Amino acid sequence: MTTYDVYVAGGAVLFALGTYGLLERSHLVHKVIAANFMGSGIFLVLIGLANRTPTPEPDPVPQAMVLTGIVVTVAMTALGLAIVKRYFSETGRTTLDADEKPGERR
Amino acid sequence: MPERPRIRLVPLAASLAVFALVLRAVHALPDTATGLSAEMTAGAKASGIKNVVTAVLLDFRGYDTLLEIAVLMLATIAVLSLRTDPDALSRRISGVAGPVLGALTRAYVPIMIVVAGHLVWIGSSGPGGAFQGGAVLGAAGILLALSGFARPRWSSGAPMRWVLAVGLLTFIAVALLPLALGGTLLQYPDESRKSLVLLVEILLTLSIGASLTSLFLASASDTSEGERR
Numbered sequence: 239m240t241t242y243d244v245y246v247a248g249g250a251v252l253f254a255l256g257t258y259g260l261l262e263r264s265h266l267v268h269k270v271i272a273a274n275f276m277g278s279g280i281f282l283v284l285i286g287l288a289n290r291t292p293t294p295e296p297d298p299v300p301q302a303m304v305l306t307g308i309v310v311t312v313a314m315t316a317l318g319l320a321i322v323k324r325y326f327s328e329t330g331r332t333t334l335d336a337d338e339k340p341g342e343r344r
Numbered sequence: 345m346p347e348r349p350r351i352r353l354v355p356l357a358a359s360l361a362v363f364a365l366v367l368r369a370v371h372a373l374p375d376t377a378t379g380l381s382a383e384m385t386a387g388a389k390a391s392g393i394k395n396v397v398t399a400v401l402l403d404f405r406g407y408d409t410l411l412e413i414a415v416l417m418l419a420t421i422a423v424l425s426l427r428t429d430p431d432a433l434s435r436r437i438s439g440v441a442g443p444v445l446g447a448l449t450r451a452y453v454p455i456m457i458v459v460a461g462h463l464v465w466i467g468s469s470g471p472g473g474a475f476q477g478g479a480v481l482g483a484a485g486i487l488l489a490l491s492g493f494a495r496p497r498w499s500s501g502a503p504m505r506w507v508l509a510v511g512l513l514t515f516i517a518v519a520l521l522p523l524a525l526g527g528t529l530l531q532y533p534d535e536s537r538k539s540l541v542l543l544v545e546i547l548l549t550l551s552i553g554a555s556l557t558s559l560f561l562a563s564a565s566d567t568s569e570g571e572r573r
Contacts, residue, residue, distance in 0.1 A: 261355035313419035
């Protein structure tokens with residue numbers, strides 16, 4: 239068990255938790271948060287894998303990819319929340335369930 | 345009686361399946377990775393950009409970064425167009441900061457601007473760069489808007505839109521320039537490599553800061569919205 243194993247296993251756990259949340263939660267904000275979990279999991283996996291090189295310095299390419307990914311995740315989160323907010327102001331619902339009454343707690 | 349937490353089978357199965365898939369994918373990799381450290385370090389030395397991650401982001405894999413900025417700009421445009429009420433924030437904070445918030449903002453914002461500039465400049469040789477600088481600049485913009493110093497009206501004005509666009513437009517111009525000189529896309533000429541990367545970085549910092557501020561401000565709503573429903 240090396241340090242990189244811990245990062246990769248932790249990343250896989252986060253990714254799985256995010257998948258569960260994305261499918262199980264019906265509240266749209268929860269879904270956005272779950273998608274963020276999945277992204278963070280993949281970042282951890284990539285950061286862990288960057289450490290596998292024989293040289294003491296980690297591989298810079300996965301690190302740069304994670305940095306790119308973080309910015310894309312920020313963009314995704316902002317757009318997701320804006321869509322959820324607009325959806326709420328149009329319909330008064332917080333889930334995609336057509337039977338939900340406006341103002342109902344979920 | 346509180347509802348018992350229930351675990352649904354289909355999401356659980358899907359979650360376990362992706363967990364196994366990630367572990368399986370990682371274990372299918374060869375035991376010893378060669379990595380690209382050596383090539384990247386050598387290439388970074390030749391280009392004059394000492395921080396390898398910055399060299400990867402803006403030079404060796406500039407295409408990724410170009411598309412990433414495009415994604416950020418698209419998201420900003422989409423969020424700005426999804427607003428229901430562009431003036432919600434200005435009404436809500438009414439432009440008056442309390443004495444403590446006002447004093448803190450006056451002290452912090454200049455420091456944050458200097459820190460952002462430092463992060464961009466240091467990015468060529470150490471940890472830092474356009475995204476880190478842009479994040480600090482974005483935080484400064486949010487602080488200014490929330491404490492009522494800069495009226496959020498500028499967040500949707502034409503000058504702000506130019507600041508938003510300048511990073512991506514410059515990056516595209518710099519990427520296309522080598523085509524006119526007989527090279528390939530994003531193939532910077534060797535003698536001006538470092539200055540071109542620095543120019544793109546500085547303008548990207550401004551655009552990223554503006555974009556993060558706009559993303560935040562665009563999502564403001566009237567406090568009364570929740571009570572109305």
